[in-house]
Amino acid sequence: MKKIINAPKDVVEEMVAGLVGAYPDYVKQLPDTMVVARSDDYDQVALVSGGGSGHEPAHAGFVGDGMLSAAVCGQVFTSPTPDQIYEAIKATDKGKGTLLIVKNYSGDVMNFDMAKDLAAMDDIEVASVLVDDDIAVEDSTYTQGRRGVAGTVLVHKILGSLAKEGKPLAELAEYGTALVQDIKTVGVALSGATVPEVGKPGFVLAEDEMEYGVGIHGEPGYRREKIKPSKEIAAEIIGKLKAEFNWQKGDTYGLFVNGMGATPLMELFIYFNDAKNILAEEGIELAFTKVGNYMTSLDMAGASITMIKLDDERTRLLQAPVHTIAW
Template sequence: MKKIINDPKDVLAEMTSGLVGAYPEKLEQIPDTFVIKRKVNAQQVALVSGGGSGHEPAHAGFVGDGMLSAAVCGQVFTSPTPDQIFAAIQATNEGKGVLLIVKNYSGDVMNFEMAQDMADLEDISVGFVLVDDDIAVEDSTYTQGRRGVAGTVLVHKILGAWAKNGASVEQLETAGKELVEKIKTIGVALSGATVPEVGKPGFELAEDEIEFGVGIHGEPGYRREKSKSSKEMAKEIVEKLKAEFQWEKGDSYGVLVNGMGATPLMEQYIFFNDVKAILEEEGVAISFSKVGNYMTSIDMAGLSLTMIQTDQAILDALNMPVDTIAW
């Protein structure tokens, strides 16, 4: 294992310290926690998300004006603890309540729900939005039901805009649940990720193998096969998404091509170009697009495709300016 680290046990502490040290005008770390929050709270419903580290820039990279109020960083691929999540709730609440945006993994769900109960005891109004955008498999390692993956970033962006515009906790929770239904994702891996404390990839793929539907922690996908061209991968994934959305000619969708950590932007743009061509043949308009590393899996090679059904309110929210380090 070759990585630019010191002691593997110190990865989270040193990463969070480096993050706030690099952007001191935007971010701060709550003392004695791994919570990264906005430097200045806003007079609005606070949005708190988080999860295991190793998915950078998610989630701390999306903390800032117009998106998250705080991100709670767990150990690599491990849910943050309830007390850390509760600390984020307390530190960001300005009397208007807090909305938790949680990816659908058993540990995350349990710990964020426990933190919500702790906030309840202090009469802090806390809403909960569960993101389960990965349509690759129904049940997988760490989860019951579908996993939450890169579509979570779009939820941060859209609900962040609506929170800034004055929506209440109740309005955001209702809108968030409706929004999640409009977002679907599938990924493809070319290689596994190496957790620093483990020192070897979580799964192995032969030089000529890829795996469709793999999760962001290296959870199994739905099929492993010989490597394909970008066009063939795009066709496979778009067909799966079409079966879920049941779109018709003239429909509009947003498209997010998300790198998993070790795939160059060159390849991501090639893949987007192939997706765009397929959607044009289908008569589907791309109303919003974004390409880059947003929800990674440490050093996994591969990418995911997220599509979102759009309307004017969603597009306005996606295009609203924000002040974060990663959007």
């Protein structure tokens, strides 16, 4: 294992210190926690998300005006504890309630729910939106139902824009629950991720192998096979998404290609271009596009494609300006 770190046990603490030290105009760290919060003032429903570390810039990179109020950083690939989430809720509440945006992993769901119960004892109104955009497999490792992956970032963006516009908690929760149904993702891996305290990849692929549907913690996908050209990989993934959405010619979508951490941007742009061309042949209109590393998996090589069904309002909310590190 070759990594630019000090002690493996200190990676999250030192990462958070470095992040807030580099971007003090955007974020601050809550004392004695691994919570990254907005460093500016605001008057709206608070949005809190988080999860295990190792997916950077998610979620701390999306804290700021127009997106999240706070992100809770768990240990690598490990859900944050209820008390940390509770501290984030207390620190960001402005008297208008808090919306939790939670990826669908058993530990995250349980711990965010426990934090919600703790906040209720302080008379803080809390609602949740559960993100389960990964259509690759059902009931994977750590998951009942579908996993929450890169589509979570689009949920942060759209609900963050609505919260900034002053929408109340109940409306945000209802909007978010409907929104998640129209966001679908499938990933592909070329190599496994190495957790620092483990010191070796979570799974190993041969030099000429790839795996469709791998999760962001290295959970098994749905098929391994010999590596193919980008066009053929994109065709496989777009085919999966088409079957889920059942789209029609002339429908409007957003296309989001997300890197897993170790794939060069050159390759992500090639992959995006191939997906875009396939969608053009399908007669799909693209009103929003994005490419880059947003929901990673440490040093995993690979990428995911997320598509979101759009209308004028969703498009406007995705394009609204924000003040965050990573968007």
